[in-house]
Amino acid sequence: MSEFPHKPTRRTVLKTGVAGVAAGAATVAAPMFFMRNAWAQEFCNMPTGGxxxxxxxxxxxxxxxxxxxxxxxxxxxxxxxxxxxxxxxxxxxxxxxxxxxxxxxxxxxxxxxxxxxxxxxxxxxxxxxxxxxxxxxxxxxxxxxxxxxxxxxxxxxxxxxxxxxxxxxxxxxxxxxxxxxxxxxxNAYMSGLALGPVLESAMGKDRRAYHLTADYTWGWTQEESIKNTTEGLGWETVEAVRTPLGAGDFSQYLTPVLNSGADVLILNHYGKDMVNSLTQAVQFGMRDKQVNGKQFEVVVPLYSRLMAQGAGENIKGILGTTNWHxxxxxxxxxxxxxxxxxxxxxxxxxxxxxxxxxxxxxxxxxxxxxxxxxxxxxxxxxxxxxxxxxxxxxxxxxxxxxxxxKVLVVAGNENPTSQFDLLQVVEEVPREQVTYNPSIFGGELGSADAKAC
Amino acid sequence: MFGISKINDIMLLVAFAAIILAGPIILEPIGASYPDLLQKFAIFGIFAIGFNILFGLTGYLSFGHAAFLGVGSYAAVWSFKLLSMNAIPAIAIAVVLSGLFALAIGYVSLRRAGIYFSILTLAFAQMSYNLAYSVLTPITNGETGLRVLRTDPRYLDVMFGADVGAAQPTTNFFGIEMTGWPGFYFCGIVLIAAFAFSIVIFRSPFGMTLRAIKSNQNRMGYTGFNSRPYLMSAFIISGMYAGLAGSLLAVTDPLAGAERMQWTASGEVVLMTILGGAGTLLGPVLGAGIIKYFENIFSAFNESVLNSLFEFMPEDVRHVVVEVAGLFVGDGWHLTLGVLFMIVVIFLPGGLMEGAMRVLRIKHSPKVTNIGKSPQRDIVGEGAIEENLDDRVRTAPARSKPTG
Incomplete structure (x- = not known):
C-alpha cells in the first residue's frame, strides 16, 4: 500500500489551483451580486418597470x-x-x-x-x-x-x-x-348560521345527528359550527367520527350510522371525499330508511358544483350551502x-x-x-x-x-335541465343573519408594517 | 491507503465547497438562483447523501427514509416552541431524536434483507405518517401542520432575556435570521460538512465493511464476520442525516407538515440517489438538485412562458411546439421527470455520474449492468480505493456473485 498509483502530477495540481482560485474569487464577489435588491426598496417586490x-x-x-x-x-x-x-x-x-x-x-x-x-x-x-x-x-x-x-x-x-x-x-x-x-x-360558522333555520323548517326540532368529518382544520371547524347550530335547534348529536382525508372507502364509517339511532347524517367532507361518502351512503339505502318514525336525511354543509357533478344522481334534494352559484x-x-x-x-x-x-x-x-x-x-x-x-x-x-x-342555501336539483344545472338555490340568507362577533375565535392580525425582502 | 486519496479528497471537497458557495451565481442562468430553491437543493442534498450511505454502500434499499425527515422537522419545531428560536438546539435535538427513531426501526427492519427490508421500512414510514396525520394530532397538529406561535413559552430564550415583542418570532443563528440568503449559506455550510463526513465514511475501514456487505453478505457471515452492527450503524447514521435535513427544513421555514413523511417523499429520495448515481459521492447531491429544480421551475412554466421562449419560430410552428411542450411542463412536470428517469435507468444504470465519467473518459469505468451494482467510483478520489480493491480481489479465484 505504499505505492502511489494516483500521485498528483504537476499538471493536475496546476489545474486544480487555477479552478480553486477562480471559484474562490467568485465566492468573495458573491455578496455584492445578490444584495442588489437590498436597497432602494420601501417594501417587498415594489414594481419598478411598466x-x-x-x-x-x-x-x-x-x-x-x-x-x-x-x-x-x-x-x-x-x-x-x-x-x-x-x-x-x-x-x-x-x-x-x-x-x-x-x-x-x-x-x-x-x-x-x-x-x-x-x-x-x-x-x-x-x-x-x-x-x-x-x-x-x-x-x-x-x-x-x-x-x-x-x-x-x-x-x-x-x-x-x-x-x-x-x-x-x-x-x-x-x-x-x-x-x-x-x-x-x-366560512363554516356562516354555513351553520345560514343552514340552521332551513334545517329546522325542513326536518323539525327533534332530530338525532351523526357527523362524519374530514380530519383537518376545515373539517374540525365545520363540525363544531354545524354542531353548535343544530344543538341550538334542539337536535341531539349522537356521535362525530373523524375520517382520514382521501379515505376512498367510507363503508366502515357508514355501517355504524344506521345502528346508532341517528336520523340525520351530516357529511363534513369536500371534493372527492364528499363524492365517495355520499355515493356510498346512498348505495347503503340510507335515504330510503325510516328511523325514529322519520325520514332519514343527509346534509352536506359545503357544496360545490364540481362536487355535485361528481356525485351525480345522488345529490337530489340534499341540502347544503355555497358561496355563489x-x-x-x-x-x-x-x-x-x-x-x-x-x-x-x-x-x-x-x-x-x-x-x-x-x-x-x-x-x-x-x-x-x-x-x-x-x-x-x-x-x-x-x-x-x-x-x-x-x-x-x-x-x-x-x-x-x-x-x-349573503350565503346561499342550496339543494341538489330534482330535475336538472343541463349538466351544469345541478344545484337549486333554496334560500338567499341575508348578510345580517350570518354576521357574527369577530372576538369569538380569538387570534390576532399582527402588524401591517411594510418589510423589505 | 489514506495517504493516497487524501489530496484527491481534499481537492474534491474544496471544489464541492466552492461550487456550493458560488451556487447563487452559477445557477443564475437557469433561473434557479433564489434563496428558497437553493435552500432546498442543500437540504435535500444532505438527505440524499445520508440515504446514499445506507443504499449506496450496503445496498439496503430503505423505502421509509421520509419518516426520519419528518421526525427531524417535528423535533426542530418543538424546540423552537419550547426552548429557543436558535437553530443549534433545534438541530441537535432533531438529529438525536431521529437517530433514536432509526435505532428502533432499524432494530426490527434489519432482521430482514432485500425486498423484505424495503417493505418493513415502508410500513414503518407509512405508520409514522398516519400517526402524525391523524392520531398524534396534539403533537403534530395533523394536516394543518405544526407552526411556531408568538405565544409559545421558549424557556431558553426567556432565560437569556431575549424579547421578541409583538412580532412573530423568526428562527436565527445567534442573531442572524435564517431566511433568505443567510439561510442558504447556513444550509450550504452544513451540506459541505455533511459531504465531508460522507467522504470520511466512504474512505474508512467502516465504509469498506459496508461495501463488503453489499458485494456478498453471506460470504462475510461464513468468515465469521458479524455484519449486523455495521448495518445498524449505517442505518442510524443515515437516519440522523435525514433528521438533520428535516431540522434544516424547519430552520429555514418553521412549519412541519405530515406530508413530509408520506411514502412519496421516501420514494423521492430513492429517485434522487439513483438518478445521480447510487454509491458515488457527488451523485446524490446532483440528483437532489435536478429533482428539486424540476419540481419548482418546470412546474411553474405556463403557456405564456413557453410562447415567449419559442418566439423565434413562425406562428403556426410555434403553436404546435407550445402545445406539445405544454404537456411536459406546468402540471405535467412529473411526466418530464418520469421520462428522464427512464432514460437514465435504461441507458445509465449508474446514474448521471456514470454518464459524466463516460464523457470524461475516466479509465477503467466499470460497466454497470443494473441499478444495484453502482460504479463505486467518483470523478476524483475514489479511483485509488478501487485500484487497491482490485489488487486484492485479483488474487481470489472467483469474483463475488450478485446477491440480488
Whole structure:
C-alpha cells in the first residue's frame, strides 16, 4: 500500500489551483451580486418597470385539481379584464370602483403560476418562488384551508398580501388570521348560521345527528359550527367520527350510522371525499330508511358544483350551502358568467367566482390607495363596502379580514335541465343573519408594517 | 491507503465547497438562483447523501427514509416552541431524536434483507405518517401542520432575556435570521460538512465493511464476520442525516407538515440517489438538485412562458411546439421527470455520474449492468480505493456473485 498509483502530477495540481482560485474569487464577489435588491426598496417586490406581477398559487395536481384548474381560468380572465382586454366582466358592475381597464396604477398586469399540490410544504415553496424569484406583489389561491393558512402566515412574514381563494375553515380568518391575509369566501360558522333555520323548517326540532368529518382544520371547524347550530335547534348529536382525508372507502364509517339511532347524517367532507361518502351512503339505502318514525336525511354543509357533478344522481334534494352559484340573476353574476362562458364554454364554479373577485378587489384597493405599498392597500381593503360582484352588498370587515355577504342555501336539483344545472338555490340568507362577533375565535392580525425582502 | 486519496479528497471537497458557495451565481442562468430553491437543493442534498450511505454502500434499499425527515422537522419545531428560536438546539435535538427513531426501526427492519427490508421500512414510514396525520394530532397538529406561535413559552430564550415583542418570532443563528440568503449559506455550510463526513465514511475501514456487505453478505457471515452492527450503524447514521435535513427544513421555514413523511417523499429520495448515481459521492447531491429544480421551475412554466421562449419560430410552428411542450411542463412536470428517469435507468444504470465519467473518459469505468451494482467510483478520489480493491480481489479465484 505504499505505492502511489494516483500521485498528483504537476499538471493536475496546476489545474486544480487555477479552478480553486477562480471559484474562490467568485465566492468573495458573491455578496455584492445578490444584495442588489437590498436597497432602494420601501417594501417587498415594489414594481419598478411598466408591469406588475401577481402570483397564482393553485392545486394543479392532487385531490383538488379540478377546483384549482377552474381557479386558474378565473385568474387569467381577471388579468385580461384588468388589462382592458375582453368585455370587462365584473369591472363594469362593481360599485364603487376605481378600475379603468388599463392595468393597475397604469402598469400592465402579468402573472406567474405555481402548483400547491394541496400540500403545505409545496404551497409555501411555490409561494416563496413567486416572491423571491418572480417578484410577485400579491399571492392568491389555495383550495384547502390547511394550505391557505400556511401560505397566509408565510405572506405575513414576508410582507406580501395574500388574497385567499377557496378556504372555508373558520381558522383562516379566526384564530390564524393575519394582517396581510384577506378572505372573500364564506366560512363554516356562516354555513351553520345560514343552514340552521332551513334545517329546522325542513326536518323539525327533534332530530338525532351523526357527523362524519374530514380530519383537518376545515373539517374540525365545520363540525363544531354545524354542531353548535343544530344543538341550538334542539337536535341531539349522537356521535362525530373523524375520517382520514382521501379515505376512498367510507363503508366502515357508514355501517355504524344506521345502528346508532341517528336520523340525520351530516357529511363534513369536500371534493372527492364528499363524492365517495355520499355515493356510498346512498348505495347503503340510507335515504330510503325510516328511523325514529322519520325520514332519514343527509346534509352536506359545503357544496360545490364540481362536487355535485361528481356525485351525480345522488345529490337530489340534499341540502347544503355555497358561496355563489352561476344561476344567480344579479348584474355582476350575469356579466361574469357571460364572459367566463365566452372564454371557456361552460359556467364558472364558486371557486372561480371567489378568485376572480379577489383579484379585482386587490387591484381596486391599489387604485384607491394610489400605491402598491401593502400598508396602504390593506387600509383600502379593511372596511371596504362594495356591491355588484355577485353576492349583493358586501363588507370586508376590518376586525378579521372576512367578507360578509349573503350565503346561499342550496339543494341538489330534482330535475336538472343541463349538466351544469345541478344545484337549486333554496334560500338567499341575508348578510345580517350570518354576521357574527369577530372576538369569538380569538387570534390576532399582527402588524401591517411594510418589510423589505 | 489514506495517504493516497487524501489530496484527491481534499481537492474534491474544496471544489464541492466552492461550487456550493458560488451556487447563487452559477445557477443564475437557469433561473434557479433564489434563496428558497437553493435552500432546498442543500437540504435535500444532505438527505440524499445520508440515504446514499445506507443504499449506496450496503445496498439496503430503505423505502421509509421520509419518516426520519419528518421526525427531524417535528423535533426542530418543538424546540423552537419550547426552548429557543436558535437553530443549534433545534438541530441537535432533531438529529438525536431521529437517530433514536432509526435505532428502533432499524432494530426490527434489519432482521430482514432485500425486498423484505424495503417493505418493513415502508410500513414503518407509512405508520409514522398516519400517526402524525391523524392520531398524534396534539403533537403534530395533523394536516394543518405544526407552526411556531408568538405565544409559545421558549424557556431558553426567556432565560437569556431575549424579547421578541409583538412580532412573530423568526428562527436565527445567534442573531442572524435564517431566511433568505443567510439561510442558504447556513444550509450550504452544513451540506459541505455533511459531504465531508460522507467522504470520511466512504474512505474508512467502516465504509469498506459496508461495501463488503453489499458485494456478498453471506460470504462475510461464513468468515465469521458479524455484519449486523455495521448495518445498524449505517442505518442510524443515515437516519440522523435525514433528521438533520428535516431540522434544516424547519430552520429555514418553521412549519412541519405530515406530508413530509408520506411514502412519496421516501420514494423521492430513492429517485434522487439513483438518478445521480447510487454509491458515488457527488451523485446524490446532483440528483437532489435536478429533482428539486424540476419540481419548482418546470412546474411553474405556463403557456405564456413557453410562447415567449419559442418566439423565434413562425406562428403556426410555434403553436404546435407550445402545445406539445405544454404537456411536459406546468402540471405535467412529473411526466418530464418520469421520462428522464427512464432514460437514465435504461441507458445509465449508474446514474448521471456514470454518464459524466463516460464523457470524461475516466479509465477503467466499470460497466454497470443494473441499478444495484453502482460504479463505486467518483470523478476524483475514489479511483485509488478501487485500484487497491482490485489488487486484492485479483488474487481470489472467483469474483463475488450478485446477491440480488
Amino acid at each position: 408591469s406588475v406581477t401577481l402570483g397564482f398559487n393553485v392545486p394543479q395536481t392532487g385531490a383538488y385539481a379540478d377546483e384549482g384548474a377552474d381557479e386558474l381560468r378565473a385568474y387569467q380572465l381577471a388579468v385580461k379584464h384588468l388589462n382592458g382586454e375582453g368585455d370587462g366582466g365584473m369591472i363594469n358592475t362593481m360599485k364603487p370602483t376605481m378600475l379603468k381597464g388599463n392595468g393597475v396604477l397604469g402598469k400592465k398586469v402579468e402573472f406567474v403560476t405555481g402548483d400547491t399540490q394541496t400540500k403545505s410544504d409545496a404551497a409555501r415553496a411555490s409561494a416563496k418562488r413567486m416572491i423571491e424569484k418572480d417578484g410577485a406583489i400579491m399571492i392568491t389561491g389555495g383550495s384547502s384551508s390547511g394550505v391557505a393558512i400556511a401560505v397566509q402566515s408565510l405572506c405575513q412574514d414576508t410582507g406580501v398580501i395574500f388574497m385567499a381563494g377557496l378556504t372555508h375553515s373558520n381558522d383562516t380568518t379566526g384564530k390564524d388570521k393575519r394582517r396581510y391575509g384577506f378572505r372573500h369566501f364564506f 352561476w344561476s344567480l340573476q344579479d348584474d355582476g353574476s350575469k356579466a361574469f358568467v357571460k364572459s367566463f362562458g365566452q372564454e371557456y364554454g361552460f359556467p364558472p364554479s364558486q371557486a372561480a367566482q371567489t378568485c376572480y373577485t379577489q383579484t379585482l378587489l386587490y387591484a381596486n384597493a391599489c387604485e384607491t390607495a394610489g400605491t402598491f405599498a401593502p400598508p396602504a392597500v390593506i387600509g383600502a381593503l379593511e372596511g371596504f363596502e362594495f356591491d355588484g360582484m355577485g353576492n349583493g352588498q358586501t363588507l370586508y370587515r376590518a376586525a378579521d379580514h372576512q367578507c360578509f355577504k
